[in-house]
Amino acid sequence: MIDICRAAKEAAAELRVLRTEVKDTALNAMADALETHRERLIEANAVDVEKARAAGVSATLVDRLTLTDSRIAGMVRAIRVITGLPDPVGLGVGRQERPNGLVIEQVREPLGVVAVIYEARPNVTADVAALCLKSGNAAVLRGSSIAYHSNAAIIEVLQEALAGVEGVPDNAVQLIHDVSREAALELLRAKGYIDLLVPRGGPELIRTVEENATVPTVIDGDGNCHTYVDATADREMATAIVVNAKTSRPSVCNAMETLLVHRDLAEEWLPGALDELKGLGVEVRGCERVRAVWPAAVPAEEKDWGTEYLDLILAVKVVDDLDEAITHIGRWGTMNADGIVARDIAVAQRFTRAVSTGSVFVNTSTRYSDGGEFGYGVEIGVSTQKLHSRGPMGLESLTSVKNVVWGNGQVRVL
Numbered sequence: 001m002i003d004i005c006r007a008a009k010e011a012a013a014e015l016r017v018l019r020t021e022v023k024d025t026a027l028n029a030m031a032d033a034l035e036t037h038r039e040r041l042i043e044a045n046a047v048d049v050e051k052a053r054a055a056g057v058s059a060t061l062v063d064r065l066t067l068t069d070s071r072i073a074g075m076v077r078a079i080r081v082i083t084g085l086p087d088p089v090g091l092g093v094g095r096q097e098r099p100n101g102l103v104i105e106q107v108r109e110p111l112g113v114v115a116v117i118y119e120a121r122p123n124v125t126a127d128v129a130a131l132c133l134k135s136g137n138a139a140v141l142r143g144s145s146i147a148y149h150s151n152a153a154i155i156e157v158l159q160e161a162l163a164g165v166e167g168v169p170d171n172a173v174q175l176i177h178d179v180s181r182e183a184a185l186e187l188l189r190a191k192g193y194i195d196l197l198v199p200r201g202g203p204e205l206i207r208t209v210e211e212n213a214t215v216p217t218v219i220d221g222d223g224n225c226h227t228y229v230d231a232t233a234d235r236e237m238a239t240a241i242v243v244n245a246k247t248s249r250p251s252v253c254n255a256m257e258t259l260l261v262h263r264d265l266a267e268e269w270l271p272g273a274l275d276e277l278k279g280l281g282v283e284v285r286g287c288e289r290v291r292a293v294w295p296a297a298v299p300a301e302e303k304d305w306g307t308e309y310l311d312l313i314l315a316v317k318v319v320d321d322l323d324e325a326i327t328h329i330g331r332w333g334t335m336n337a338d339g340i341v342a343r344d345i346a347v348a349q350r351f352t353r354a355v356s357t358g359s360v361f362v363n364t365s366t367r368y369s370d371g372g373e374f375g376y377g378v379e380i381g382v383s384t385q386k387l388h389s390r391g392p393m394g395l396e397s398l399t400s401v402k403n404v405v406w407g408n409g410q411v412r413v414l
């Protein structure tokens with residue numbers, strides 16, 4: 001592990017000063033290579049999918065794991081978007097001239113070595129490689145053991161492509177082939193080598209990171225996402241948003257897990273919305289007040305409010321008012337993505353201020369919590385913590401701002 005980290009650190013020194021043109025050439029080569037080797041990637045992925053099915057993993061996990069032509073096309077598209085984005089490295093974000101003539105510039109610079117422990121979605125391998133390269137960081141990737149063959153094939157293709165671009169260091173992007181938990185722990189403790197570790201995953205991973213990491217981290221935890229439908233909501237819009245938030249891709253972290261509904265809508269809007277969700281295969285787990293107007297709901301237990309189903313299951317609660325919705329989200333939310341549907345702008349504004357979530361959505365679906373949708377190409381993760389970065393993290397989150405002070409001989413006198 002230390003050899004991989006050391007090699008990454010050496011590569012990072014070269015990457016931080018790499019010209020934008022070289023990085024963009026490399027990104028184009030990566031995208032072309034993924035396109036050319038689509039079949040090789042799908043073959044490798046089939047090995048993982050077959051093993052996962054044989055091991056009896058859930059259908060949602062198989063969905064996350066599976067590579068298709070269109071998903072590979074999505075990976076390629078994302079890299080092309082990143083290629084077209086401005087290079088954040090060296091970007092001036094502030095400048096001031098002091099009375100003594102010193103000029104202080106604040107400029108973005110790469111973090112150095114970025115490590116990511118991530119879920120069984122092979123696209124993340126290419127996403128992270130591309131974001132790190134463009135932001136001038138070396139990437140150390142530790143994907144899920146379930147996706148090992150897919151990740152190894154993607155890295156091989158990307159490394160072959162990068163080898164053909166002059167100026168890109170050999171170890172710009174590395175995959176950790178040892179997918180044991182022990183190796184992951186070593187990575188968490190590679191202090192002095194890793195500048196940022198992004199753990200993308202569920203509560204067990206996050207607990208392990210919080211208890212063991214000695215390297216700096218930005219936590220990208222689970223998504224227990226809520227939508228609150230206010231009394232002032234446009235009914236049709238509310239139905240469309242709720243259906244999209246729950247059913248468009250239930251297996252991802254930005255899918256809605258709990259629907260909170262103002263009591264004024266319990267009788268006139270909720271039953272119709274739940275009928276529509278049921279028609280799309282959604283199992284509803286409701287509080288007493290939900291069951292009073294829609295008896296088909298399974299009785300919700302307290303644990304339902306804290307569950308990220310990642311499946312076609314939805315917890316539903318009728319609340320008295322906005323305050324109760326805000327309190328519920330504060331108690332059970334995971335700061336990934338939460339939304340409100342309301343026509344009253346004052347209500348929506350109060351929600352956006354009171355809910356302390358990385359991305360708060362007004363009159364739209366939580367599914368938009370995504371780097372691609374935010375215009376970043378993809379995301380290195382979705383931060384569920386408050387420091388450094390919040391929500392989907394793109395190129396800028398992979399840099400920090402340093403001060404460059406220009407003098408003309410000034411010396412400080414005490």
Ligand SMILES: NC(=O)C1=CN([C@@H]2O[C@H](COP(=O)(O)OP(=O)(O)OC[C@H]3O[C@@H](n4cnc5c(N)ncnc54)[C@H](OP(=O)(O)O)[C@@H]3O)[C@@H](O)[C@H]2O)C=CC1
Pocket residue numbers: 117118119120142143144145146179181184185200201202203204205208220221222223252253308336381382383384
């Ligand atoms: N906020 C965000 O950006 C994201 C959040 N997520 C969340 O991730 C979860 C779903 O993904 P899933 O793959 O099931 O997540 P897991 O947490 O099961 O796995 C994620 C990664 O962490 C590893 N891992 C898990 N537990 C440990 C541990 N104790 N020590 C070391 N490594 C560990 C896994 O390795 P292995 O598989 O080999 O066991 C895998 O590489 C959901 O909760 C989702 O919301 C996912 C992606 C992004």
Ligand SMILES: N[C@@H](CCC(=O)OP(=O)(O)O)C(=O)O
Pocket residue numbers: 119121251252253254367369370371379382
């Ligand atoms: N980028 C994502 C959301 C963030 C993510 O990767 O999380 P997850 O889907 O839980 O692996 C999407 O909507 O596709």
